[in-house]
Amino acid sequence: MERIAIVGCGAIGSSLLELLKDDAALEVAAIVVPEEGMPAARAVAQRLAPRAVVVSSVPLAGIDLVVEAAGHAAIEQHVLPALRRGTPCVVASVGALSAQGLPEALERAAQTGKTQVQLIAGAIGAIDALAAARAGGLETVRYTGRKPPRAWSGTPAEEGRNLASLATETVIFEGSAREAARLYPKNANVAATVSLAGLGLDQTRVRLIADPAVDENVHQVEAEGAFGRFELTMRNKPLAANPKTSALTVYSALRAVRNRVRPLAI
Ligand SMILES: NC(=O)C1=CN([C@@H]2O[C@H](COP(=O)(O)OP(=O)(O)OC[C@H]3O[C@@H](n4cnc5c(N)ncnc54)[C@H](O)[C@@H]3O)[C@@H](O)[C@H]2O)C=CC1
């Protein structure tokens, strides 16, 4: 039995708990949230993981795997220390790696703990193809993220415009994946993932669009290189609890966790 600590108990964390609640090979032993998130997390734990402790940091013993689904700040706060202690970590907030020095800090922490940090594909597909294609040389990688206006609330997309009254698709950001991930920490993790698998945070061109004509979170990747080319379009259903986040992110985290304990991983 693998004992897991889930960091974050919001839209992703609670959906993951639901999917793991009857898993015979995996037990959620701890749910890690800030003090202010504890009452809500305790209510979720009571329903879905009654044996889990709800705590503000990852327990120092008895945890085999940490799964982060909390936000960029949780990487420094919880993932780095867990790695240094030798606990493997699965990370959803990949955009955090846009901060200068953080990828190197993650590598050093994992080396110190003789363990590994896995960045999940999350809401996007074809990360396997892109990362493999990089070995042969990539020429261009373009990423476009398109979401309904409400998914951009609380972000810089609100500056100088009323999202609720947008009548047509509006490009709210155009630039590098690094800048996208910094400005849109809850909406551009996929931009960071595509860039880390491919041409890097500074060479990957990103467009983010608020589009009143879509209900889904639409992610498009176009890549070209020595391998050939591909165009990918994902039309993801958002989670009811958070319109910024695609349900596929939860399934991607579940896959990563299950692949660790299954004799045949895919
Ligand atoms: N890789 C991908 O494709 C995607 C990644 N994400 C990442 O996952 C994160 C979580 O997404 P949701 O569950 O939809 O967000 P949410 O806002 O519904 O839930 C966040 C949870 O994390 C907790 N939290 C916040 N800061 C924390 C910290 N420093 N330490 C521990 N817990 C903390 C909150 O109390 C809450 O329980 C996003 O912020 C984003 O970084 C989200 C969508 C896609």
Ligand SMILES: O=C([O-])CC(=O)C(=O)O
């Ligand atoms: O869940 C999604 O559709 C993508 C997302 O929020 C992100 O890239 O941060």
